[in-house]
Amino acid sequence: MSNVKHHLTDSLLMAYSAGTLPEAFNLIVAAHVSMCDECRARLASFDSVGGALMEDTQTVPMAESSFAETMRLINSGAVSDMIKPATAERGKSVLPAPLQEYVGGDLDKVKWRSIGMGVRQAILPTSRQASARLLYIPAGTAVPDHGHRGMELTLVLQGAFVDETDRFGPGDIEIADESLNHTPIADIGADCICLAATDARLRFNKLIPRIAQPFFRI
Amino acid sequence: MFNVVDPSEPNVASYLPALHVRKEVKTELPVKAQPVAMKKKYDPGAWITEMSLIRDHKDQSAFAELFQYFAPRVKAFLMRSGADATLAEECTQEVMATLWHKAHLFDPSRASVATWIFTIARNRxxxxxxxxxxxEPEDLEWGPEQEPDQEDxxxxxxxxxxxxxAIAALPAKQRELIEKAYFGDLSHSEIAEQTGLPLGTIKSRIRLALxxxxxxxK
Structure with missing residues (x-):
């Protein structure tokens, strides 16, 4: 996708490359990179920094038998089972491949739950350090005004949303932290589907959504 | 590969020593034996050939060469990330076995052998x-079994x-923080706790390094 306007930051790409992000953030980074050639190229650069560092730092001697053990491991076929074949045909689905693996297929496999005002969500199974969920926002609908205690990343998969900062279309990722209070509104043209990942609960600024929060795990 | 940056800064890379004299930290070999041994070992071009020998002929001696150079580095990387020696040994064998099984997926126009092994080790x-x-991001579609362009x-x-x-030439403080970020399995705020440096300093040193x-x- 070439018209992505809002990209990942260096520190997110580097942490993804280093493998230090919580699973939910890894998922949203992998999904954005699937849709954004520029960030794919930047990620390759960060991976090569990792490769160069690994090459140029310490070594720890392997056990004497380890080469033979490795050959035995290879011949047993145990490891080849862990290598998954390529999935998903690019460009034919709304959800990029890494997301499809969590959903078990494309959009039709998503188990939506209504959270009011026509907005639906589906929480994805990740480690508990951070959460990832798909959001379905009907065209023209606003997600309640909210702030953030931690970091929240929102990737547009279909349609678009607009908030106080800008307009976000397919492939765009919004990076929000404590300093941003916003009311995202789905563009009038089409229903908006997003992936959102956060390492803290959202803080809604009106009473009702906050009471509902524990029930919906958002 | 990378973009931006102030053109008024002098080019640090141009007057640096050649790559093969990069120092090897903490090896078990007697110091005198090193220069010759190192020169023979550090050879990215040979690794690419070895990868295709593994892919096309299941060549064990080519694999042994790669194993000898990379396994002790992968093991060191895993131990710095918090694995004990036993787990690191076991995981390194799995990483090297994965290299064997996935050799057909290695594309030398997209990543160096070191970078490719780094990504396997990180995922492990x-x-x-x-x-x-x-x-992981969706794979790009490539031509049917296309051989990579030699120029690339x-x-x-x-x-x-x-x-x-360029990495070997980084000032020690920047180098140390970049290594911690990649290998220490630490977020920036955990690095702040560990080093006692304020978060802002860590972020700006890493930014300077990048x-x-x-x-x-360039």
């Missing part, structure tokens, strides 16, 4: 140490060496 780390799934392979190899020199690398890669 997330899987084994953090017990999390690792979402060569220029990637040159860029990798250039990056290796700026230097970008500049050197």
């Amino acid at each position: 780390k997330i899987d084994a140490l953090r017990k999390q799934r690792r979402p 392979v060569l220029s990637l190899q040159q860029e990798s060496e250039q990056l290796g020199r 700026d230097r690398l970008r500049h050197a890669m």
Whole structure:
């Protein structure tokens, strides 16, 4: 996708490359990179920094038998089972491949739950350090005004949303932290589907959504 | 590869020593034996050949060469990330077995052998140490069994060496923080706790390091 306007930051790409992000953030980074050639190229650069560092730092001697053990491991076929074949045909689905693996297929496999005002969500199974969920926002609908205690990343998969900062279309990722209070509104043209990942609960600024929060795990 | 950066800064890479004299830290070999041994071992071009020998002929001696050079580095990387020696040994064998099985997926026009092994080791780390799934970006579609363009392979190899020199030339403080970020399995705020440095200093040192690398890669 070439018209992505809002990209990942260096520190997110580097942490993804280093493998230090919580699973939910890894998922949203992998999904954005699937849709954004520029960030794919930047990620390759960060991976090569990792490769160069690994090459140029310490070594720890392997056990004497380890080469033979490795050959035995290879011949047993145990490891080849862990290598998954390529999935998903690019460009034919709304959800990029890494997301499809969590959903078990494309959009039709998503188990939506209504959270009011026509907005639906589906929480994805990740480690508990951070959460990832798909959001379905009907065209023209606003997600309640909210702030953030931690970091929240929102990737547009279909349609678009607009908030106080800008307009976000397919492939765009919004990076929000404590300093941003916003009311995202789905563009009038089409229903908006997003992936959102956060390492803290959202803080809604009106009473009702906050009471509902524990029930919906958002 | 990398973009941006102030053109008024002098080019650090141009007057640096050649890559093969990069120091090997903490090896068990007697110091005198090193220069010859190292020169023979450090040979990215040979590794690419070895990868295709493994892919096409299941060549064990080519695999042994790669194993000898990379396994002790992968093991060191895993131990710095928090694995004990036993787990690191076991995971390294799995990483090397994965290399064998996945040899047909290695594309020398997209990554150096070191970078490719780094990504396998990192994924193993997330899987084994953090017990999390690792979402990966969707693969790009390539032509049917297309052999990579030799010019691309060569220029990637040159860029990798250039990056290796630039990393070796980083000021110690920047280098240390970048290594911690990649290998220590620490977030920036955990690095702050560990080093006692304020978060802002860590972020700006890492940013400076990246700026230097970008500049050197122009």
